[in-house]
Amino acid sequence: MNTAEVLDVFRSAGAVLEGHFILTSGLRSPVFLQKARVFMHADKTEKLCKALAQRIRAEVDGKIDYVVGPAIGGLIPAYETSRHLGVPAVWVEREQGEFRLRRFEMEKGARVVIVEDIVTTGLSIRETIACLRDLGAEVAAAACIIDRSAGKTDVGVPLIALAEYEVPAYPADALPPELAAIPAVKPGSRNI
Numbered sequence: 001m002n003t004a005e006v007l008d009v010f011r012s013a014g015a016v017l018e019g020h021f022i023l024t025s026g027l028r029s030p031v032f033l034q035k036a037r038v039f040m041h042a043d044k045t046e047k048l049c050k051a052l053a054q055r056i057r058a059e060v061d062g063k064i065d066y067v068v069g070p071a072i073g074g075l076i077p078a079y080e081t082s083r084h085l086g087v088p089a090v091w092v093e094r095e096q097g098e099f100r101l102r103r104f105e106m107e108k109g110a111r112v113v114i115v116e117d118i119v120t121t122g123l124s125i126r127e128t129i130a131c132l133r134d135l136g137a138e139v140a141a142a143a144c145i146i147d148r149s150a151g152k153t154d155v156g157v158p159l160i161a162l163a164e165y166e167v168p169a170y171p172a173d174a175l176p177p178e179l180a181a182i183p184a185v186k187p188g189s190r191n192i
């Protein structure tokens with residue numbers, strides 16, 4: 001799938017929202033990709049994740065022991081991508097703000113691929129990598145459905161993006177006037 005096809009899926013699900021959004025990084029944006037509105041449809045999710053699994057198979061050499069999804073947004077795409085890769089899916093979730101693998105054991109040396117929904121700054125993927133490396137896992141690559149940085153983010157491992165879609169984002173103290181005029185909402189789950 002190319003970027004236009006991925007964005008068509010998001011638009012067909014009403015998942016491209018406009019307004020004033022507080023992102024997980026604290027940045028503000030006039031556009032929010034509400035992936036949950038895509039992932040509520042099994043057929044749309046399957047189409048995206050099957051294509052992402054094909055990219056992972058083509059670009060990651062060697063075995064993959066687990067796919068790891070950062071909760072909450074990464075849960076469904078990690079599971080569905082793992083189904084197409086034929087490997088188990090686990091997830092990290094926040095405990096007092098820090099990602100932890102709370103419900104699973106992972107053997108030292110396990111080789112994993114992280115599957116995220118959206119990447120903006122790469123902060124959530126870097127936090128996931130830190131958690132997995134603390135457990136002794138090897139992170140072979142990270143993958144996402146949409147990279148809002150359009151390839152500019154460096155997460156320290158190869159990042160496979162099904163689509164690259166550059167969207168403006170601003171520090172809270174440098175908002176353009178048209179954005180400052182709209183009340184801000186924070187759709188994601190960090191800090192709640």
Ligand SMILES: O=P(O)(O)OC[C@H]1O[C@H](OP(=O)(O)OP(=O)(O)O)[C@H](O)[C@@H]1O
Pocket residue numbers: 023024025070071072073074116117118119120121122123124125187188189190
């Ligand atoms: O690249 P980043 O700057 O980290 O932004 C992307 C992250 O933001 C969202 O998660 P969020 O923490 O908002 O919560 P969610 O997973 O519950 O949607 C999204 O699911 C990614 O994990």
Ligand SMILES: O=C(O)c1cc(=O)[nH]c(=O)[nH]1
Pocket residue numbers: 022023024025031032033034035073118119120121148188
């Ligand atoms: O950066 C984010 O927090 C973010 C952006 C976006 O478009 N969608 C999302 O779920 N999170």
Ligand SMILES: [Mg+2]
Pocket residue numbers: 070071072073074124
């Ligand atoms: Mg998330």
